[in-house]
Amino acid sequence: MPDGPSALQLVLSGDPALFAIVRLSLYVSLSAVALAALIGIPLGAWIALTRFPGRQGVIVLLNALMGLPPVVVGLAVYLALSRSGPLGAFGLLFTPSAMIVAQTVLVTPIIAALTRQTIEDLWIEYRDELTAMNLGPLGRVMALIWDARFSLVTALLAGFGRAAAEVGAIIIVGGNIEGFTRTMTTAIALETSKGDLPLAVGLGLVLISIVIVVNALAWSMRRAGERLAG
Amino acid sequence: MSMLTRRLLIAATAALAFASHAVAQDKSIVVASTTSTQDSGLFGHILPMFKARTGIDVKVVAQGTGQALDTGRRGDADVVFVHAKPAEEKFVSEGFGIRRHPVMYNDFILIGPKSDPAGIKGSKDIVAALSAIKAKGADFISRGDKSGTHQAELNLWKIAGIDIAKDKGPWYKEIGQGMGAALNTASASNAYVLADRGTWLSFKNRGDLGIAVEGDKRLFNQYGVMLVNPEKHPSVKKDLGQHFIDWLVSSEGQKAIADYKINGEQLFYPNASDSGA
Numbered sequence: 001m002p003d004g005p006s007a008l009q010l011v012l013s014g015d016p017a018l019f020a021i022v023r024l025s026l027y028v029s030l031s032a033v034a035l036a037a038l039i040g041i042p043l044g045a046w047i048a049l050t051r052f053p054g055r056q057g058v059i060v061l062l063n064a065l066m067g068l069p070p071v072v073v074g075l076a077v078y079l080a081l082s083r084s085g086p087l088g089a090f091g092l093l094f095t096p097s098a099m100i101v102a103q104t105v106l107v108t109p110i111i112a113a114l115t116r117q118t119i120e121d122l123w124i125e126y127r128d129e130l131t132a133m134n135l136g137p138l139g140r141v142m143a144l145i146w147d148a149r150f151s152l153v154t155a156l157l158a159g160f161g162r163a164a165a166e167v168g169a170i171i172i173v174g175g176n177i178e179g180f181t182r183t184m185t186t187a188i189a190l191e192t193s194k195g196d197l198p199l200a201v202g203l204g205l206v207l208i209s210i211v212i213v214v215n216a217l218a219w220s221m222r223r224a225g226e227r228l229a230g
Numbered sequence: 231m232s233m234l235t236r237r238l239l240i241a242a243t244a245a246l247a248f249a250s251h252a253v254a255q256d257k258s259i260v261v262a263s264t265t266s267t268q269d270s271g272l273f274g275h276i277l278p279m280f281k282a283r284t285g286i287d288v289k290v291v292a293q294g295t296g297q298a299l300d301t302g303r304r305g306d307a308d309v310v311f312v313h314a315k316p317a318e319e320k321f322v323s324e325g326f327g328i329r330r331h332p333v334m335y336n337d338f339i340l341i342g343p344k345s346d347p348a349g350i351k352g353s354k355d356i357v358a359a360l361s362a363i364k365a366k367g368a369d370f371i372s373r374g375d376k377s378g379t380h381q382a383e384l385n386l387w388k389i390a391g392i393d394i395a396k397d398k399g400p401w402y403k404e405i406g407q408g409m410g411a412a413l414n415t416a417s418a419s420n421a422y423v424l425a426d427r428g429t430w431l432s433f434k435n436r437g438d439l440g441i442a443v444e445g446d447k448r449l450f451n452q453y454g455v456m457l458v459n460p461e462k463h464p465s466v467k468k469d470l471g472q473h474f475i476d477w478l479v480s481s482e483g484q485k486a487i488a489d490y491k492i493n494g495e496q497l498f499y500p501n502a503s504d505s506g507a
Contacts, residue, residue, distance in 0.1 A: 083305030083465050091465060093306050094260055094291060175260075175291035178274075193410030194269050195417075195435030 007202020017179070022210060025183040028096055028170065029163035032103030033111075036159055040108045041152065044115025045141045049123060062116065065109035070102075070168030077102040077173050094175040099183070102169040107159040114155035118148045153222045157215055164211050184210070258287035259470045262299075262307035264378055265408040267453070268292035270428030270497055275490040280477055286470050294408065296376030302326060302456070305463030308471035311478075313378035313426075313453045327456035331479050332507035334487050334498040336427045338382055338449040341413070342368075342442035343420035356446040357390040364392055367401040369421035371412050374404025378451070383424045386448065413439070426451055428497040452507050453498070455479075478502070 010018045047058060079085050081093040081101070092098045122144050123130070130140050145152070167185035174181035176190060184207040191200040267273055268290055277288050293301060295312040302310040303326045310327060312318060321327045340359055342351065348368040350359040363370055373380035387394040394402065405415055409429045416423035417437040425433075430441075443449075455475050460466040477483045484500035491497065501507050 083463055085304075088305070088465075094289065175289070177260075177289040177291060180287075180289050190269075192414070193265065193408050195410055195414055195433040197435050 007199055021182055021187055028099045031100045032107050032163045033160045035104045036107035036111050040111030041115050044112040045119045045145055048116045048119035062109055062113045066113050068106055070166040073102055073105050074169035074172035098173040099170040102173045103163045107163050110159045111155050118151045119144050122148050150222050153218055157218055259308040259467050260289045261309045261311055262291050262301040263311040264295050265292050266426045266429050269410050270432050272490055276486045279486050294375045294377030302458045308467045311455045313451055314381045315452055318454045326459055328459050330454045330456050333453045333455050333478050333502055334500045335452045336498050338424055338451050339427050339441050340443035341425050341439050342422040344438050351442050353443050354445045356443050356449055359443045360390045363422055370402050371416045371421045371423040372404045373412050374406045431492045
């Protein structure tokens with residue numbers, strides 16, 4: 001049996017394949033979070049401030065979608081992007097773009113639901129001031145999102161956590177292709193299936209470390225921002 | 231040369247460079263293959279040689295044979311490289327693949343715990359061994375995922391005269407996962423499991439497992455390769471895909487396959503020249 005290198009050796013030797021995998025993981029998950037924020041924050045804020053029939057049902061649905069099973073999302077995106085599916089002509093299946101699409105679907109409800117709650121709480125608190133300021137509906141949404149910006153960082157981190165941790169969706173739509181769509185989580189799944197459990201655990205520890213670093217960066221940015229804002 | 235012409239020329243050159251770069255980047259094919267070819271390390275050995283020779287990137291999506299054929303059927307791969315001859319012939323006869331080429335073979339082996347509760351260790355008769363496992367109710371892990379190995383296993387039960395769908399007891403566990411996962415499960419529960427030799431040789435979490443039965447002709451495991459039919463799916467990269475198939479069955483490709491060894495042991499035996507395989 002050939003003995004492969006351990007995860008620690010890979011990290012210490014600056015293994016280029018490992019760094020490509022880490023880079024792709026961050027690229028896919030951060031892109032998905034950015035796209036999900038573009039959709040989810042306005043959507044959540046809009047639901048928080050608008051009264052319409054069936055609103056309670058929409059809120060329950062949005063909260064429930066936070067628990068979307070990744071494997072189901074992966075399958076749905078797979079069928080949509082497959083050459084035989086409605087979006088097949090774009091040829092996106094088994095590419096990083098397909099992985100970003102799948103993770104965006106997973107993360108958007110999380111960011112939207114948490115934004116909705118945050119903005120609604122703020123709205124109850126500042127309703128009188130905002131009404132007195134005589135802002136239009138769009139102005140209110142902007143003012144509340146700006147006010148909530150530090151709390152919304154937590155919503156983004158929750159979304160990032162979900163994206164960085166999941167394997168079920170991206171392994172289906174990405175195909176775990178070496179050097180092209182292999183990420184940290186799909187690499188861990190692969191090493192587990194090859195029976196190289198120590199390397200799988202080692203890669204898992206590397207992934208957890210990366211997630212901690214991203215969270216620490218977000219936290220210090222938030223602290224710096226709060227200090228600047230006084 | 232006027233300023234304008236020069237600028238136009240520069241722009242055109244840049245556009246050309248960009249376009250050729252894009253084409254070069256696109257010189258890749260998607261091959262739907264099985265977990266055994268990837269987990270055994272064969273692709274890691276032969277694909278760099280193919281790339282060096284042709285400049286074509288081969289993107290391997292490793293799935294069970296059933297799923298890999300389905301990926302081809304949907305047009306999501308250019309080439310399918312699997313091991314279940316009847317299923318492959320059906321794929322071609324239904325018009326999803328153009329022509330099946332035999333590439334190589336290895337063999338299946340029955341893996342079991344050292345304690346050998348079914349008393350079959352060292353036997354060369356896979357059918358008698360399976361009958362003994364059932365008679366003793368010894369734990370057996372089945373892939374249960376329509377993969378080539380799973381289909382081979384079902385066929386062996388059939389040869390043994392056992393209707394496994396009806397006769398299975400709590401000793402027979404279908405896990406619905408890949409070869410590695412099945413070996414991990416067998417290793418954790420000291421069960422018997424049918425595996426392809428390539429995956430077994432490169433598998434690291436063996437625990438108490440070892441080879442129980444090998445060398446039966448009925449354990450023969452043939453691999454075949456097919457181009458997905460571009461008439462069904464115009465997106466198929468016909469020329470690049472055919473290039474890969476031609477290389478696999480060429481003397482250079484066949485030698486690359488034969489040269490792949492783990493600890494001096496050859497994993498796959500090329501037999502593209504055997505048209506009946």
